[in-house]
Every structure is written in structure tokens, then in C-alpha cells.
Amino acid sequence: MKKIKVLIADDHAVVRTGLATILNTETDIEVVGLAKNGIEAVETALAAKPDVVIMDIRMPVMDGAEATRELREKLPDTKVLVLTSFGEADGVALALKSGAAGAITKTAEDAELVTVIRNIASGGKYISLDIEKLLAESPPVPKLTPRQHEILAYMTKGLTNVEIAKILSIRKDTVEEHVNLLLAKLYASNRTEAVAIALRKQLI
Template sequence: MIRVLVADDEPMIRAGVRAVLATAADIEVVAEAGDGHDAVELARRHRPAVAVLDIRMPGLSGIEAAAEIRAGVPDTKVLMLTTFGEDDYILQALGGGAAGFLIKSGEPEELVAGVRAVAEGAAYLSPKVAARVVAHLASTNAGALAGRRSAARERVAALTAREREVLALLGSGLSNGQIARRLHVVEGTVKAHVSSVLARLGVDNRAAAAVVAHEAGTIPAQPPQT
């Protein structure tokens, strides 16, 4: 059973998330919080497998709460809920070690898939979020998008063929176990490949590697919506 903490300052959003997760037999919501401080306290008390956090909350933001949860309860993975227009916050959370990002207006199936993915140690980057992040990273000047994509393709090209396969599957939200089954290798081999991919791309976590994969065109991304 995947034990989940849900934190959002809007009761209707919390109720909606709880209702969606209740449709999955392998997921249980064990606690709810209306602000970041309560989220951190409840995470320490219940030690859930996954904390689903609104990226912006009063008092202690979702980004700050995520950092405290990752420091105090390292086994708890963080899945951030965001809306369009919060690209700067997404980038901050990405740097802070969040394992996944979902758009609040996304499909219910994405929420369940995201919780399962990060619980298994995978990175889950909604295609809509990925498209927004890639576009936002390039928004400072007109030629930046092409430049970033070219640079990402060069970084990915420097990987071995097997590492590129692993990156593509990692960017699609697969866990190490799922990648191992897909490639017909043992999980320890996948872990070694993932560590090598992160080091060679110069990123700190799987979600950041997924962004590079999207920039390079390794993962098909949906067009950003407004």
C-alpha cells in the first residue's frame, strides 16, 4: 500500500485529490494538511511514501516544505501540484529535489500514475509541465530555445547507446525496476546506468534529467497550453 500525504490550502483541491487517489486500490491517503508547516509535521509523524504538495501555500510554501520533508524524512518522495504560470516555482522545486510535477487541471489518471511512479523511485514529469519548463528556460531571449535544444542534444549524444535508452525511459516516468524489465537487465545495472547518466548530464536528480531528455527531443512533449 502506498501511503500518501496531501497538502493544499484549498479544501476542494484536497478533496478532489483524495477522491481520485481513493479509486486506486494500492494507494491510501493517511494525512491532509492545509499549509506547509502542517505538511512537514504530518510527514514526520506519518512518514508517507509520497507527499503530494501544492507548489504555493501560505506560511511555508510547497517548495520550502518539500525541502524540509526531503531533509527530515528522506524516504518520502515529493510530488508537486502546479498550475500554468508557475514556471519559476517549478524550476525552484526541480532544483530542490522534487521527484515529480503535475498540472492541477490534468487528467485524474496522471495523478495516480505520478504517485505510483515517484513511490517506486521514478521521476514523473507531466508532458504539459515538461513543455512549459522547456519553453520557460528559453524565454529570456529569442534564440535561446534552439540553443538549449541543440546543447541538450549534444549532451545526450555524448551518452552511450544504452544510457540514451535509459534516459528515454527515465524521462517517460519509469522506475528502475520497470526500466530493467523493459531492457531485460537486472535492476542493479539500471541503477548504475542512471547514476552515470546523471553524472554525465551534470544534473542532480531524475526529474532534471527528464527535462534534458525533453529538451533534446528524446521524449515527445505536448505543446504548452495557456
């Protein structure tokens, strides 16, 4: 019987080893790698070619949403299952938009996790009820000015305030003011979070 090859990416060692122990007791599942950040997840996946990657959202170096995007580009046959804590709605939404096949909370029962892995490995999709509720309770879509939409679009491309100012022929200070207003309207603490929220709410 062909086993489902699984890679676990989480920045907490206790989570990685705990999940590996649970999954390795299943006769049809084999853990082929562990990673502590997004970059390691991508590199390990390229080498191990897993069927499913269990991806934490909040990780250092590269977060789970970005790692999901890269994996879907480089290994389109590999499925990503987002594993998340409460309060990470924007990261989860971005990962799903980037091509994750499912999302489940870290409080899920072992049996549910195993069932979901089998489901998405065979081409299915799954979002737990907890995740659906988390996404539904996120703040409403804010109203942005045309200029803010324009600046937000450049932010998604990774441009700096100086680069945006040059393209739009406006002062850097003006761009900074718009960015600060965007962060406030989107309830974001930084540019990366603002972009994630904007993508989830389809503002760009």
C-alpha cells in the same frame, strides 16, 4: 498488499478532499493526511511517514518549494510530487532542484495522477509535458554584474539589505538599488521569487 501512503498538501479544501476521494478508490493507495500549508505538510509528514507527498506550490505560511526542501532533509525516503497551476515555473523549478521526484499540472487526468504516484513511489521520476513546456517558455538567463551576483548569493542565505551592506562595506541604499535592479532583470516581484528564479537558472 502494502499500500502507497499519500499525504496531500494544498491550500484549497476542495482540491484536498477531491484528490483524497479519487485516490482512496484505488486499492493500493491510502491517503494518510491532509495539509493546508507547507508547515502543516512537514509536520503531518513527520508523523504519518507517507511514501508520497502531493505538494501544491503556492501555499500560505510556507510554500511548496520550501516545504519540499525541508521534507527531503527530514524524510529522505518520502517522495514529493509537485502539483501546480500554469504560471508557476519558478516555484516548480525550485521544488525540483530541492529534490521533488516529479511535477504534474492540476489539469491532469485522474488516471495520469494515479500512475505517476505509483511510478515515483517505486523510485521513478516524472515531469509532465505541460510542465516541460512551462519551464522551457520561461524568460532567458539575464546578465548580472559581479556585484549583483555577490548580493544575490547573500539574498539566498536570507540576509537583509542592512546585513549585506555591512558585509560588503557599502551603504544600505546601494544594496537596495542593486536588489531593485536584480528584481527587474529577473522579472521577479519580490526577493523570494528572485532567489527562486536565480536558483532555477543556476545563477548562483
